[in-house]
Amino acid sequence: MAPDLPAGTAPAAPAASAVTFDVARARAETPGSVGVAHLNNAGASLPPRPVVDAQVGWLEEEAVTGGYELAERRADDVDHVYRAVADLIGARPEEIALVENATYAWHQAFWSLPLRPGDVVLTCTVEYGTAYISFLQAQRRRGIAIEVLPDDESGQVSVEALARRLDAAPTRPGTAGRIGLVAVPHIPTNGGLVNPAEEIGRLTRAAGVPFLLDACQSVGQLPVDVEAVGCDLLSATGRKWVRGPRGTGFLYARQGFLDAAVDPPSAPDGLEPAFLDLHGATWVAPDRYEIRPDARRFENWEFNQAALVGLGAAADYARSWGIEAIAARVTSLADELRGRLGEVPGVRVHDRGARLCGIVTFTKEGVDAVEAKRQLVASGVNVSVSEPAATLLDATQRRLPSMVRASPHYYNDETELDRLVAAVAAL
Numbered sequence: 001m002a003p004d005l006p007a008g009t010a011p012a013a014p015a016a017s018a019v020t021f022d023v024a025r026a027r028a029e030t031p032g033s034v035g036v037a038h039l040n041n042a043g044a045s046l047p048p049r050p051v052v053d054a055q056v057g058w059l060e061e062e063a064v065t066g067g068y069e070l071a072e073r074r075a076d077d078v079d080h081v082y083r084a085v086a087d088l089i090g091a092r093p094e095e096i097a098l099v100e101n102a103t104y105a106w107h108q109a110f111w112s113l114p115l116r117p118g119d120v121v122l123t124c125t126v127e128y129g130t131a132y133i134s135f136l137q138a139q140r141r142r143g144i145a146i147e148v149l150p151d152d153e154s155g156q157v158s159v160e161a162l163a164r165r166l167d168a169a170p171t172r173p174g175t176a177g178r179i180g181l182v183a184v185p186h187i188p189t190n191g192g193l194v195n196p197a198e199e200i201g202r203l204t205r206a207a208g209v210p211f212l213l214d215a216c217q218s219v220g221q222l223p224v225d226v227e228a229v230g231c232d233l234l235s236a237t238g239r240k241w242v243r244g245p246r247g248t249g250f251l252y253a254r255q256g257f258l259d260a261a262v263d264p265p266s267a268p269d270g271l272e273p274a275f276l277d278l279h280g281a282t283w284v285a286p287d288r289y290e291i292r293p294d295a296r297r298f299e300n301w302e303f304n305q306a307a308l309v310g311l312g313a314a315a316d317y318a319r320s321w322g323i324e325a326i327a328a329r330v331t332s333l334a335d336e337l338r339g340r341l342g343e344v345p346g347v348r349v350h351d352r353g354a355r356l357c358g359i360v361t362f363t364k365e366g367v368d369a370v371e372a373k374r375q376l377v378a379s380g381v382n383v384s385v386s387e388p389a390a391t392l393l394d395a396t397q398r399r400l401p402s403m404v405r406a407s408p409h410y411y412n413d414e415t416e417l418d419r420l421v422a423a424v425a426a427l
């Protein structure tokens with residue numbers, strides 16, 4: 001296991017300003033950037049003006065039109081949201097379900113899978129708590145087995161171990177030990193690690209094993225292309241790196257997987273959601289329903305339409321900057337921050353991985369992370385706390401305490417990093 005970066009020895013990083021990015025415009029279009037150094041984009045980003053306008057405009061119109069009536073009148077705008085979100089990840093609009101958060105998206109995906117007693121779910125040490133709790137529930141209720149893949153020397157999930165495990169496993173349904181699912185987070189909630197999603201997808205595709213990617217912390221921050229990744233299912237949120245409204249999320253379900261992942265005779269229409277309503281299915285006879293052919297089968301009929309158009313505006317806005325450019329800027333700011341925090345006496349940066357992203361987690365000797373966050377927020381710098389229980393396997397393995405999590409986005413600037421570093425030094 002690669003060690004954490006000890007205090008004072010973080011590698012030198014290129015200055016964030018080396019990357020060309022129109023930060024002034026990004027800030028001008030982010031109303032909240034005037035009042036606070038918001039370094040909590042892994043929690044919920046500050047929305048840009050077009051996202052706020054899309055939501056407020058919808059609410060104003062809805063108030064004088066009627067909720068159902070406006071949704072009908074602006075059906076094209078609602079439809080556009082599917083296109084905008086699909087374009088963000090290289091999917092087709094029919095492969096997108098718009099839901100309330102990443103957890104609902106993930107749950108709908110996981111609990112729809114036809115896992116049988118004896119099937120193995122393969123995951124990794126940085127798995128998110130909610131997912132792992134669900135694995136434990138499925139172990140108890142469905143008799144599945146959970147296996148945790150080891151990390152490689154950089155800290156990311158070991159691709160070699162996955163390849164060996166897939167090679168060794170039986171493939172016939174109903175055979176104990178069959179791998180029923182590979183499920184990992186692309187980026188964990190507790191640090192800068194980026195898991196090798198494309199290498200995982202290459203292996204799962206070759207083995208014909210379903211792959212569910214939790215892309216909650218990666219979509220909007222890094223380029224994510226579902227074809228290149230090769231996942232069958234992907235869950236994500238709107239409010240973090242995409243900079244959309246709270247209460248939005250989405251599930252990608254590959255059309256071929258939707259059609260084929262059947263567990264006859266109970267699911268004649270393909271992958272059957274754990275929860276279905278009158279939008280996901282049609283009640284065609286007293287004893288029969290039919291599931292709709294697209295990914296919207298996973299949705300709830302009722303949804304906050306203002307938030308939905310806000311999500312569409314956020315997806316369009318993110319693409320207008322270019323996700324590659326966003327990734328370069330975010331990575332550069334986070335690298336710079338790691339380097340500078342590492343020079344503050346008593347600070348330990350905990351991120352590891354072959355490749356690092358925009359999440360920076362650290363502790364300061366003698367200062368509890370919750371108290372550190374309280375003081376930082378009081379001084380106008382927003383950060384959050386990463387608790388061990390959110391990623392319990394990793395926290396146990398690396399003996400991680402509660403950590404402060406700072407997560408700059410492209411609209412943050414160097415003066416905000418200065419403020420954070422100075423406030424941490426003063427803790």
Ligand SMILES: Cc1ncc(COP(=O)(O)O)c(C=O)c1O
Pocket residue numbers: 042101102103104128185187188189214216217236237249
């Ligand atoms: C890696 C990861 N997965 C899933 C989630 C859950 O997302 P949501 O709160 O939108 O349900 C989070 C939230 O922080 C996360 O960091």
